[in-house]
Amino acid sequence: MIRKLVCAVAAGVAAAALWSMPASAAPLLQLSGAIFTTDVSGAPVNLNHYAAKEDVYLNGGPGINAPDDAAGLPAGIYAFQVTDPSGKTLLSTDPVACRRVEVDASGRFVSVAPSGACAHATGTDAEDDGITVQLFPYLDTPNNGGEYKVWLTPYAALDSSAPGNRHGFVPSDSKTDNFKVRARAIVEIDTRFSRHGGPFIDGLAAEWTDTLGAHNVKYSEYNPAVLAFHEAHVEAAEAGLHKITVTDQAGCEIDDVHHAGQTFLPDANGSVTVPVLVKKHMNGDHTYWVDVHCV
Structure with a gap:
């Protein structure tokens, strides 16, 4: 059954507030992709x-x-x-x-x-x-x-x-x-994968959870044309607490993860979640690094 709902919207867009939604929405498993x-x-x-x-x-x-x-x-x-x-x-x-x-x-x-x-x-x-x-x-x-x-x-x-x-x-x-x-500040969370003392590894997944609890997945890549140098990029990161989760995957069994002077070890499932606190930046380039060491 479809019902009509009026939801609050930003000032100046009240005319767009009438929209249709399912009468009830069951909780979903986390979306892939x-x-x-x-x-x-x-x-x-x-x-x-x-x-x-x-x-x-x-x-x-x-x-x-x-x-x-x-x-x-x-x-x-x-x-x-x-x-x-x-x-x-x-x-x-x-x-x-x-x-x-x-x-x-x-x-x-x-x-x-x-x-x-x-x-x-x-x-x-x-x-x-x-x-x-x-x-x-x-x-x-x-x-x-x-x-x-x-x-x-x-x-x-x-x-x-x-x-x-x-x-x-x-x-x-x-x-x-x-x-x-048209922004002045560059703020990124970049996750790099490597074996201890070895080269960086591309094509590996890092899951990003934003400050609201929504999520996405990024993959490490080398593409200088878009300023990607073996990192999984979270770009234009807003101020607040983010989380980066990495898990054992083909090409990387996690040994440890480093961020902001701290070391994080994988749990029994081979997963590590790293909290990344992004500050408010108005100008300049700011990168928050998460380094994953594989064995």
């Missing part, structure tokens, strides 16, 4: 910093530089939104019904047809022939650092009555990624 922002062709942009809001497109799948057997997003219909980094201010200005995208069995974006006549503009991903989805229209962020957060959630899981939800998007059911427009 990843989301990321790119240009219209699916190419990553340096440090997730864009010159204009119209330049930012949403993409999804296994993740940039993921191994061939990495899982993509589960097939289904998803909704997306743009907020400030805290998630408190909704910046998307159209109804959520206009912000729907379909994911097929390959785990990639394939259509915005579920949104009907008000669907967002799309491009074609030059790498996997899926689509990219323009995030615009959305308002300027109130964040002084020019920072934005994009969310993706299964449409059936939207629930504006759930504790901690942000405009119907429940963090535990959501993928998020951050980006900046």
Whole structure:
């Protein structure tokens, strides 16, 4: 059954507040796959910093530089939104019904047809022939650092009555990624994998949990064109407590993990979660390193 709900939105977008959602949303298992922002062709942009809001497109799948057997997003219909980094201010200005995208069995974006006549503009991903989805229209962020957060959630899981939800998007059911427009500060959380004394290892996964409890997965890569030098990048990280989780995987049995002068050891399941406290930065380049040593 579908019911109509009126949810509070940012000042100036009250007309977009009427939207339809499932009457109840069952808790989901954590979504596989990843989301990321790119240009219209699916190419990553340096440090997730864009010159204009119209330049930012949403993409999804296994993740940039993921191994061939990495899982993509589960097939289904998803909704997306743009907020400030805290998630408190909704910046998307159209109804959520206009912000729907379909994911097929390959785990990639394939259509915005579920949104009907008000669907967002799309491009074609030059790498996997899926689509990219323009995030615009959305308002300027109130964040002084020019920072934005994009969310993706299964449409059936939207629930504006759930504790901690942000405009119907429940963090535990959501993928998020951050980006900046016309920003002055560069703030990253970079995870590197290596064997003690050996070279860095690419194609390994680091799971990021943001300050709200939403999550995404990043893969270590070497791509100087986007300033990636064997790191799994979390770009445009907002101030607050983040978590990076790494787990034993093909190519890396974890020995230990280092961050901010501390050493973290894997648990019985071969997993390590590292808290990363990001400070508020208005200018300059700031990188928070997480170093994973494999055996």
